[in-house]
Amino acid sequence: xxxxxxxxxxxxxxxxxxxxxxxxxxxxxxxxxxxxxxxxxxxxxxxxxxxxxxxxxxxxxxxxxxxxxxxxxxxxxxxxxxxxxxxxxxxxxxxxxxxxxxxxxxxxxxxxxxxxxxxxxxxxxxxxxxxxxxxxxxxxxxxxxxxxxxxxxxxxxxxxxxxxxxxxxxxxxxxxxxxxxxxxxxxxxxxxxxxxxxxxxxxxxxxxxxxxxxxxxxxxxxxxxxxxxxxxxxxxxxxxxxxxxxxxxxxxxxxxxxxxxxxxxxxxxxxxxxxxxxxxxxxxxxxxxxxxxxxxxxxx
Amino acid sequence: xxxxxxxxxxxxxxxxxxxxxxxxxxxxxxxxxxxxxxxxxxxxxxxxxxxxxxxxxxxxxxxxxxxxxxxxxxxxxxxxxxxxxxxxxxxxxxxxxxxxxxxxxxxxxxxxxxxxxxxxxxxxxxxxxxxxxxxxxxxxxxxxxxxxxxxxxxxxxxxxxxxxxxxxxxxxxxxxxxxxxxxxxxxxxxxxxxxxxxxxxxxxxxxxxxxxxxxxxxxxxxxxxxxxxxxxxxxxxxxxxxxxxxxxxxxxxxxxxxxxxxxxxxxxxxxxxxxxxxxxxxxxxxxxxxxxxxxxxxxxxxxxxxxxxxxxxxxxxxxxxxxxxxxxxxxxxxxxxxxxxxxxxxxxxxxxxxxxxxxxxxxxxxxxxxxxxxxxxxxxxxxxxxxxxxxxxxxxxxxxxxxxxxxxxxxxx
Numbered sequence: 247x248x249x250x251x252x253x254x255x256x257x258x259x260x261x262x263x264x265x266x267x268x269x270x271x272x273x274x275x276x277x278x279x280x281x282x283x284x285x286x287x288x289x290x291x292x293x294x295x296x297x298x299x300x301x302x303x304x305x306x307x308x309x310x311x312x313x314x315x316x317x318x319x320x321x322x323x324x325x326x327x328x329x330x331x332x333x334x335x336x337x338x339x340x341x342x343x344x345x346x347x348x349x350x351x352x353x354x355x356x357x358x359x360x361x362x363x364x365x366x367x368x369x370x371x372x373x374x375x376x377x378x379x380x381x382x383x384x385x386x387x388x389x390x391x392x393x394x395x396x397x398x399x400x401x402x403x404x405x406x407x408x409x410x411x412x413x414x415x416x417x418x419x420x421x422x423x424x425x426x427x428x429x430x431x432x433x434x435x436x437x438x439x440x441x442x443x444x445x446x447x448x449x450x451x452x453x454x455x456x457x458x459x460x461x462x463x464x465x466x467x468x469x470x471x472x473x474x475x476x477x478x479x480x481x482x483x484x485x486x487x488x489x490x491x492x493x494x495x496x497x498x499x500x501x502x503x504x505x506x507x508x509x510x511x512x513x514x515x516x517x518x519x520x521x522x523x524x525x526x527x528x529x530x531x532x533x534x535x536x537x538x539x540x541x542x543x544x545x546x
Numbered sequence: 547x548x549x550x551x552x553x554x555x556x557x558x559x560x561x562x563x564x565x566x567x568x569x570x571x572x573x574x575x576x577x578x579x580x581x582x583x584x585x586x587x588x589x590x591x592x593x594x595x596x597x598x599x600x601x602x603x604x605x606x607x608x609x610x611x612x613x614x615x616x617x618x619x620x621x622x623x624x625x626x627x628x629x630x631x632x633x634x635x636x637x638x639x640x641x642x643x644x645x646x647x648x649x650x651x652x653x654x655x656x657x658x659x660x661x662x663x664x665x666x667x668x669x670x671x672x673x674x675x676x677x678x679x680x681x682x683x684x685x686x687x688x689x690x691x692x693x694x695x696x697x698x699x700x701x702x703x704x705x706x707x708x709x710x711x712x713x714x715x716x717x718x719x720x721x722x723x724x725x726x727x728x729x730x731x732x733x734x735x736x737x738x739x740x741x742x743x744x745x746x747x748x749x750x751x752x753x754x755x756x757x758x759x760x761x762x763x764x765x766x767x768x769x770x771x772x773x774x775x776x777x778x779x780x781x782x783x784x785x786x787x788x789x790x791x792x793x794x795x796x797x798x799x800x801x802x803x804x805x806x807x808x809x810x811x812x813x814x815x816x817x818x819x820x821x822x823x824x825x826x827x828x829x830x831x832x833x834x835x836x837x838x839x840x841x842x843x844x845x846x847x848x849x850x851x852x853x854x855x856x857x858x859x860x861x862x863x864x865x866x867x868x869x870x871x872x873x874x875x876x877x878x879x880x881x882x883x884x885x886x887x888x889x890x891x892x893x894x895x896x897x898x899x900x901x902x903x904x905x906x907x908x909x910x911x912x913x914x915x916x917x918x919x920x921x922x923x924x925x926x927x928x929x930x931x932x933x934x935x936x937x938x939x940x941x942x943x944x945x946x947x948x949x950x951x952x953x954x955x956x957x958x959x
Contacts, residue, residue, distance in 0.1 A: 332564075
């Protein structure tokens with residue numbers, strides 16, 4: 247395992263921010279760190295970056311505890327903007343990349359590459375403070391990955407982006423992952439996490455409640471999910487089944503979670519008898535469903 | 547080490563290009579040039595402008611001798627020309643006249659020479675300052691007339707009225723005699739150098755404060771910390787901004803020296819020179835004072851997490867830096883006094899007091915060296931303590947640490 251967080255705890259005064267958190271991210275994997283606000287994600291990321299030191303536990307990289315020297319090989323995108331507001335975009339990217347040990351020439355080439363990848367060429371000569379929040383976020387992302395770090399810690403990298411810029415960032419994100427950087431990032435858009443991640447860690451109230459690959463997690467859920475829409479909008483027939491979880495989905499459809507041992511065909515048969523079925527699909531539960539089940543709808 | 551130079555370069559270029567630095571440097575250079583040139587130019591300007599005076603002689607005995615005395619004055623070097631306009635109009639009318647015109651009015655009345663009364667009137671304070679140009683000769687005329695009335699030979703009178711040649715000299719340890727003009731020149735030099743050192747140290751110390759604050763509040767420091775150690779970060783800042791401070795010092799001093807050279811030529815007065823010892827001492831205290839201020843400012847700024855807290859932290863830091871400058875005038879007026887000798891040995895005070903003393907006159911070398919050594923040791927102490935606070939507080943956010951916590955930062959490794 248490249249990144250190993252082992253029994254880490256952190257307390258601020260009376261608040262236990264992180265409690266005995268353990269998880270691992272294999273080399274070259276993309277891992278999503280999930281959890282509701284205040285769950286302990288940012289504190290965990292800051293401990294990995296040695297901004298805070300854990301009260302207990304260890305954090306290691308490739309089997310060795312992370313030191314200041316190891317950290318120089320990591321890229322970091324903080325939750326709050328971490329750029330010089332009055333510094334020009336290109337010059338700032340070159341400077342931050344040079345600090346990672348690259349020559350000026352190489353740093354300039356990397357900066358130019360990411361300016362192009364993130365489609366911010368027209369802002370390259372502007373000061374950061376003159377950019378929109380979304381474009382500042384793209385610059386921040388470029389600053390974190392331009393040096394080609396072994397590990398990139400990205401705290402909510404998609405915050406403040408419009409749909410078009412989100413697509414641009416997702417593409418850049420996949421490029422970084424494809425080039426071998428191990429990525430640990432936090433986000434609240436679970437569909438996006440599902441689309442980008444191989445591994446997931448879910449922290450709830452300072453504890454890890456779920457950890458592993460998406461495949462393993464979905465398999466471990468041991469249940470099936472049905473998407474169903476009836477033409478007559480009458481779903482009363484579902485009450486004959488015990489153990490179902492039914493939620494109202496989009497445009498009046500129902501999202502139904504079945505117990506692991508139940509035959510899904512029983513639902514389809516009953517629906518056909520109750521009226522005209524206009525939509526039906528059977529699949530694994532989405533990450534959103536698993537998240538809500540673990541954390542509870544109140545914390546979504 | 548490489549990253550330290552990168553930080554230094556970024557601070558140098560970033561701050562050097564800022565309008566704040568450029569405007570302040572140019573503004574201070576212009577102010578000092580103006581301060582040195584303006585008085586001389588104004589004085590020179592006044593001297594070159596003729597004094598226009600209406601004479602109302604109610605005695606009828608003054609016009610002729612005063613005109614003759616003023617005529618005789620014209621041949622003296624540096625004398626101001628006087629246009630005397632003799633009128634016999636009503637006093638009130640003449641007062642009304644000078645209210646409309648920029649002229650002086652000399653009214654002479656009483657009995658010449660025993661009970662003469664002279665009044666010089668003008669609406670302009672500058673014109674009143676020039677009143678002595680006509681009142682001096684008038685006094686001479688009256689005294690000579692009184693002596694003559696007592697039967698003293700006019701030749702003897704003239705001899706008695708010859709001005710006395712006076713000279714005040716300060717004898718230095720090297721036996722050199724310094725005139726009061728030399729003293730004034732040294733005083734102006736000492737004041738100028740100490741003021742420039744003060745401005746450069748204060749200003750660049752504040753740049754350090756603002757730089758650290760900006761990095762912390764904008765969270766850039768979290769990104770920087772992933773690449774650069776706190777010691778490298780602080781050293782880079784101190785070097786980069788220090789280099790800018792030195793350039794600023796040279797520019798401002800050049801402006802000040804230039805102003806002094808020009809004013810010395812205009813006024814024909816000697817200019818206060820700076821000895822090699824004086825220059826080296828000023829340079830040593832400039833560097834040490836700046837590094838000390840930098841450490842103090844960096845440590846203080848690192849404890850601030852929110853912009854609104856900055857004033858509460860910056861104020862005491864600035865007070866510490868201002869106190870030594872309050873001593874300067876007292877020291878310059880009496881550079882060999884006990885106060886000057888004692889405070890020039892106390893670090894922080896010494897950065898102004900010793901510089902002023904050295905520029906005002908010879909100071910034993912051992913005193914200079916001990917003073918620099920004590921200041922250097924204090925600077926190292928501040929750098930050590932400031933570095934520890936900076937390192938510990940830089941990545942701490944939330945409520946501003948209290949004194950107990952700050953002392954805790956000092957103790958923690």
